[in-house]
Amino acid sequence: xxxxxxxxxxxxxxxxxxxxxxxxxxxxxxxxxxxxxxxxxxxxxxxxxxxxxxxxxxxxxxxxxxxxxxxxxxxxxxxxxxxxxxxxxxxxxxxxxxxxxxxxxxxxxxxxxxxxxxxxxxxxxxxxxxxxxxxxxxxxxxxxxxxxxxxxxxxxxxxxxxxxxxxxxxxxxxxxxxxxxxxxxxxxxxxxxxxxxxxxxxxxxxxxxxxxxxxxxxxxxxxxxxxxxxxxxxxxxxxxxxxxxxxxxxxxxxxxxxxxxxxxxxxxxxxxxxxxxxxxxxxxxxxxxxxxxxxxxxxxxxxxxxxxxxxxxxxxxxxxxxxxxxxxxxxxxxxxxxxxxxxxxxxxxxxxxxxxxxxxxxxxxxxxxxxxxxxxxxxxxxxxxxxxxxxxxxxxxxxxxxxxxxxxxxxx
Numbered sequence: 001x002x003x004x005x006x007x008x009x010x011x012x013x014x015x016x017x018x019x020x021x022x023x024x025x026x027x028x029x030x031x032x033x034x035x036x037x038x039x040x041x042x043x044x045x046x047x048x049x050x051x052x053x054x055x056x057x058x059x060x061x062x063x064x065x066x067x068x069x070x071x072x073x074x075x076x077x078x079x080x081x082x083x084x085x086x087x088x089x090x091x092x093x094x095x096x097x098x099x100x101x102x103x104x105x106x107x108x109x110x111x112x113x114x115x116x117x118x119x120x121x122x123x124x125x126x127x128x129x130x131x132x133x134x135x136x137x138x139x140x141x142x143x144x145x146x147x148x149x150x151x152x153x154x155x156x157x158x159x160x161x162x163x164x165x166x167x168x169x170x171x172x173x174x175x176x177x178x179x180x181x182x183x184x185x186x187x188x189x190x191x192x193x194x195x196x197x198x199x200x201x202x203x204x205x206x207x208x209x210x211x212x213x214x215x216x217x218x219x220x221x222x223x224x225x226x227x228x229x230x231x232x233x234x235x236x237x238x239x240x241x242x243x244x245x246x247x248x249x250x251x252x253x254x255x256x257x258x259x260x261x262x263x264x265x266x267x268x269x270x271x272x273x274x275x276x277x278x279x280x281x282x283x284x285x286x287x288x289x290x291x292x293x294x295x296x297x298x299x300x301x302x303x304x305x306x307x308x309x310x311x312x313x314x315x316x317x318x319x320x321x322x323x324x325x326x327x328x329x330x331x332x333x334x335x336x337x338x339x340x341x342x343x344x345x346x347x348x349x350x351x352x353x354x355x356x357x358x359x360x361x362x363x364x365x366x367x368x369x370x371x372x373x374x375x376x377x378x379x380x381x382x383x384x385x386x387x388x389x390x391x392x393x394x395x396x397x398x399x400x401x402x403x404x405x406x407x408x409x410x411x412x
Contacts, residue, residue: 005052020056021060032068041060041061062107073100077103079107090163091163091327104198106203111184117171119214132154163179182227183324185204185228188204191245207219223370241255252296253297255292264286267310267312307323307324343399346397352387353387363404363410366397371394
């Protein structure tokens with residue numbers, strides 16, 4: 001109780017503090033299991049916290065539902081459990097699972113993804129780097145309370161292979177598991193943002209690692225962003241244009257404007273093949289939008305080696321977004337693009353990728369990559385288009401040290 005009093009007094013004047021909870025994933029979070037400490041949480045903590053800070057609500061735990069199931073994805077606040085996709089049929093119906101979450105606050109949306117190849121080489125000795133072994137299980141750990149009897153390393157491997165096929169080496173595992181991590185978190189964040197009138201809060205687990213590991217985080221121990229970091233940056237844009245699958249299984253074009261300034265733009269969207277051929281297209285527009293606009297997609301986007309695209313103007317520039325209903329599962333990418341570098345000054349370089357065919361998750365890096373900041377990375381570049389990334393550092397950049405790879409190269 002002394003510890004609780006100390007922490008409440010220390011934190012209660014922080015404006016970013018939203019509400020207090022008495023614990024994490026306790027009674028009712030795994031089925032209807034009962035954990036120890038309920039009296040402390042429900043009575044003692046509640047009374048002391050309300051006495052010391054009556055300005056914020058208190059919930060017995062996170063998650064906290066209004067039913068007798070602590071983690072109910074139709075009530076109150078929930079932690080989205082991705083375990084279903086491990087025990088059912090993989091990520092094939094992940095969008096459908098996510099669309100069942102109809103709560104005001106998703107306080108934990110979590111998925112796993114590995115570090116970069118370079119970071120793993122820093123984390124494991126050469127003789128333990130590959131294939132996965134007991135040291136991987138030690139570093140990534142496991143959840144003894146989970147319903148799935150797989151270590152975290154085994155879970156990541158299962159997702160990677162179930163979604164994108166057999167893993168051959170460390171590079172292939174990294175590309176496939178990172179891709180799953182980024183795509184799954186995109187599904188959850190963008191559906192939540194589109195779910196206007198129901199979901200008003202979303203938090204991803206987690207931001208960074210406090211020791212050399214490789215599971216939930218968006219930033220690794222050495223502060224190098226993973227692929228999911230850049231995807232979440234896009235998915236969190238205050239003005240977002242994307243596609244989601246709704247609760248009826250329909251694909252929708254979604255425009256989200258979370259600013260207080262009215263948003264207007266014209267949008268061309270449709271279906272393309274990987275070589276850039278447009279199979280279907282439509283045009284729409286939003287005018288003076290604050291909030292969310294949705295429009296049903298009325299053409300087939302589930303064919304092999306095709307994807308949905310949307311093109312629009314953003315801040316006076318041309319912008320676009322791409323989307324795969326099945327998280328790019330079964331799509332056969334190639335590495336057909338040109339790379340151009342331009343020195344902006346001693347400590348900044350612009351790298352431009354011009355694609356002849358769809359380039360998936362193009363990754364730009366340098367030795368000791370955690371030392372450099374990228375305006376974007378793991379980028380998708382459509383056939384016939386180009387994208388640029390700005391690299392900055394606190395020391396001069398040697399252009400000759402820049403390397404570029406992509407999903408197709410890493411999974412060969």
